[in-house]
Amino acid sequence: MRNRIKVLIVDDSALMRKALRDIVLTDGALEVVGTARDGQDAIDKVKELKPDVITMDINMPVMDGLTSMQHILNDYPEIPIIIISSLSTEGALTTFEALALGAFDYVAKPSGTVSSDIHVVGREIIEKVKLAYKSANRKNLSNRIRARSTTAPRKTAAYSRKSRMVQSNDLSAIVVIGVSTGGPGTLMEVLPQLPSDLKAAVLVVQHMPPTFTSSFARRMAEACAISFKEAEAGDVLANGRGYLAPGGYQLLVHRDGRLLRLSSSPVTQFMPSVNVTMESVLERCGGEKVVGVIMTGMGDDGADAMVKIRKSGGITIAEDESTAIVFGMPQEAINRGGAEIVVPSYKVADEIIKAVNRIQNVQKI
Template identity: 45%
Template sequence: MKKVKVLIVDDSAFMRKLIADFLSEDVRIQVVGSARNGEEGVKKIKELNPDVVTMDVEMPVLNGLEALKIIMKTMPVPVVMLSSTTKGGADNTFTAMEYGAVDFIAKPSGPISLDLHKIKTELTEKIVLASNANTKGLVKHSGIGKNSAEVQQRYSKIEPCRYVQPNANSRQLICIGTSTGGPRALQKVLSDLPGNLNAPILIVQHMPAGFTKSLASRLNGLSDLSVKEAEEGDILQNGTAYIAPGGFHLTVARSGKNLVIHLEDSPQRNGHRPSVDVLFESIGELKGIHKTAVIMTGMGADGKKGLMTMKRNGEVRAIAESKETSIVFGMPRAVIESGLADEVKNIERIAESILKFV
């Protein structure tokens, strides 16, 4: 079995040792080196050619964000950031995602986390996953999007579901599910949608508590839509995107003429809370509403069962992100291979497809 070669970049000798010890216990991983700052990390990447890099943000000489920019420009390699759960840490995390980081891990208790063992399993799993990430999708280049027709033709065997184009007065809902690589994908899709969109948007992004509020705030500033972290009792409004808060499932129910958000902390589904399946199953119970479901980059199959429920219960159009632009082609693949996707689109064409249906 070929092991995943990992380089650890952190200015704390204690953290470097702790991370290396944890990773070395996994038979799938080989720690090939470590670096004390971003500058040293860039040099070690050239020397050691790792499959994955773990990167701290706050470091002397060259910090993690600046190092990440250099790495993605000169020698793209999957990078997993180790982030603080403070607001500043969350903001840096999303900047790192924009620069090309595959994923992040929230440190349990600050820069020097003595209790790092709490995230040991998550760290090793994310590193193994990152080793298979689509690095081409991480780097912005002018070639992306030119093969959309080819992508759609390749999946033309998928039979579109029976769908009645809604009129301007029809009630409509858009629901989006995504995971690894999702923040960048959401930024692209939401920023391409108009502020006067004739539907509310419900979003599940797999992310821990403490980060979804910062994600919503960031996307709100980059989009003409209103974007917010969903709250218990929110009444759905057109032109507003609601992001499920980390640690809570998001569901929707009728209350008179309104559609109202409910949050629950019931057990995880598919290893996640929030779960895309929980949201989609909830939406599937709503009758008389035209629905557009979108599944984008992410590991696993969360969303597939929920989409099946939606399709059994009423009108829904499903869009899946293509393999070409997915950072991790897990969730979209599950939907496509199940025959549930009506359209398969590169990320920069998904907003266009949404608008075609609403």
């Protein structure tokens, strides 16, 4: 078959290299052009084989995956790299560092560094390899580079821990942000741009394994001006506070419209589900206080809820195709009429602030 996607597999375990090779070869659209046993070997193989997509292990001898990835992306920024990482806390932290450095996405190994059951995430690996290849275009990359160079975190006193604690218990609006594939890196572009005095609570629903969300929440807490944490049952929504939905649960708002609660139902393809959280907020708080945001991700989670929010008087924002790592979720929201505002990722924070101010002005009338 001609024009197959060329994949380079990088892992120090011979067992993992074989298992990953077998997974990739189950799809006729893909081919394995080579394997590498460590980071330095990967650099050499990239120069020789010119792969379309790379799967990269993290913990390897000679040169680790993070270092290797930085060398590769410096010379070949157009080649997407998918991190294959363990589900441990250490693995999660390293994975987020890799995403911040430019990795396309990650797949979590189900049972440690050497996962004999890696086949259980085989379909996910194949899907992400194809998405990585499809998304690997210079226009998208150049937009993101330009965005990161022209948007710096707002330098305010909000970055001190002391100032974060000085908050009222007022709740003027609720911003619900939904993301999936490519989400961690995109959220790191958006959330740090929100000011500490934002007159809204921010709920973030990122499709992510349960063991990853606590680590990601801590990382976001260090980067954000608003206070930020992994959501827990009983948390009280308030202005200037952000909450990340924990993996494996649905994030809901209690009937009083202020308390958060977690639930193992309804069971959906993704737990948490953007759609479920948005509809809960809409039901409990009313559309006129809600800002819905959909950014990069495959599938259509959140698209229907965005339509409902907009029809109920809320404000809805979708990421533009020019910066979306994967345009699936925002495209569905746009096509169904659920996006009032469509902007690239580097303008999403400003649009959130404008939307919250719009809600504030209406409430003052």
